Amino acid sequence: MPSTAHAPSSLIQVERVAELRAQVRAWRAAGERIAFVPTMGNLHAGHLSLVREGRARADRVVASIFVNPLQFGPGEDLDAYPRTLEADRRQLGETGCDLLFTPSVREIYPRGQDTHARVEVPGISDILCGASRPGHFVGVATVVCKLLNMVQPDVALFGEKDFQQLLVIRRLVEDLALPVEVVGVPTARESDDLAMSSRNGYLTPEERGLAPALYQVLKTTAEALRAGEPVERAEQTGLNALAAAGLRPDYLSVRRAEDLAPAGPEDRALVILAAAYLGRARLIDNRRVNLD
Numbered sequence: 001m002p003s004t005a006h007a008p009s010s011l012i013q014v015e016r017v018a019e020l021r022a023q024v025r026a027w028r029a030a031g032e033r034i035a036f037v038p039t040m041g042n043l044h045a046g047h048l049s050l051v052r053e054g055r056a057r058a059d060r061v062v063a064s065i066f067v068n069p070l071q072f073g074p075g076e077d078l079d080a081y082p083r084t085l086e087a088d089r090r091q092l093g094e095t096g097c098d099l100l101f102t103p104s105v106r107e108i109y110p111r112g113q114d115t116h117a118r119v120e121v122p123g124i125s126d127i128l129c130g131a132s133r134p135g136h137f138v139g140v141a142t143v144v145c146k147l148l149n150m151v152q153p154d155v156a157l158f159g160e161k162d163f164q165q166l167l168v169i170r171r172l173v174e175d176l177a178l179p180v181e182v183v184g185v186p187t188a189r190e191s192d193d194l195a196m197s198s199r200n201g202y203l204t205p206e207e208r209g210l211a212p213a214l215y216q217v218l219k220t221t222a223e224a225l226r227a228g229e230p231v232e233r234a235e236q237t238g239l240n241a242l243a244a245a246g247l248r249p250d251y252l253s254v255r256r257a258e259d260l261a262p263a264g265p266e267d268r269a270l271v272i273l274a275a276a277y278l279g280r281a282r283l284i285d286n287r288r289v290n291l292d
């Protein structure tokens with residue numbers, strides 16, 4: 001078990017895999033447990049809740065910031081993705097992160113991306129966000145697998161906001177027998193319930209006023225399902241409500257929480273997932289519903 005008393009951490013930053021490995025090896029040799037929080041940076045309170053959860057479960061917390069080109073499609077926001085390293089470093093230090101790994105693209109893909117080995121998790125990678133962003137989850141699974149192999153943590157933490165991503169990673173870890181515990185952390189929200197996300201920064205003030213409708217519609221859809229509304233009708237009503245609120249829905253879908261299969265009449269543990277475009281942003285959110 002992790003010790004409960006820690007000296008305030010002073011953040012170490014490394015860019016090279018060899019330095020990362022040397023530091024983690026030293027901690028491990030001292031019998032310390034390691035938690036890992038992979039991110040793409042531009043940190044907010046949601047990311048910091050992952051770091052705190054890691055802190056509670058391990059002696060040392062390693063975070064990474066890597067904007068992974070392999071998970072961005074052509075025409076997506078790879079170049080525009082906010083890079084705020086100074087502020088991120090300060091927040092991580094204040095939150096008790098011990099080591100920040102900030103590899104270059106070359107460090108992760110030394111021979112280039114096109115000839116790099118890839119990790120595919122079939123079945124749940126091509127639906128929902130994977131249908132709108134072809135290849136996205138191959139990019140995510142590949143980099144997460146690689147980062148896990150580099151850090152070799154005892155526990156890795158991921159946000160439930162990216163619900164499909166969390167399931168892809170759970171399957172990846174289970175199927176490839178990676179020796180790490182995957183922990184999902186509840187979605188951190190703004191005071192009006194909008195899920196925190198780096199991409200909220202793309203919203204104009206007017207769009208920011210409309211954005212909370214995404215979660216409101218998920219809540220209304222959950223109530224309709226609990227009141228016995230059939231899945232297809234609840235989905236259609238939800239899609240209409242998103243459009244009426246000024247968002248451009250990509251999908252709103254009721255799925256089995258366990259594996260994202262379409263919800264059947266016998267299924268009780270469900271999740272409603274939605275994605276919608278608003279200005280330059282593509283927002284995602286989800287809400288669990290238990291019909292028991």
Ligand SMILES: Nc1ncnc2c1ncn2[C@@H]1O[C@H](COP(=O)(O)OP(=O)(O)OP(=O)(O)O)[C@@H](O)[C@H]1O
Nearest residue numbers: 039040041046158159161162187188196197198199
């Ligand atoms: N609001 C949130 N609450 C909890 N965890 C979150 C939240 N937002 C992101 N995370 C988690 O933080 C980790 C890193 O995510 P990422 O750096 O992509 O942040 P993001 O805010 O989701 O960015 P984006 O807008 O690109 O989706 C992921 O595990 C993600 O699920």
Ligand SMILES: CC(C)(CO)[C@@H](O)C(=O)[O-]
Nearest residue numbers: 038039040068140143162
């Ligand atoms: C898990 C992740 C860091 C892999 O690049 C990314 O998809 C994210 O930030 O959610």
Ligand code: BAL
Nearest residue numbers: 040071072136162165
């Ligand atoms: N938070 C998921 C990372 C992505 O949208 O690429």
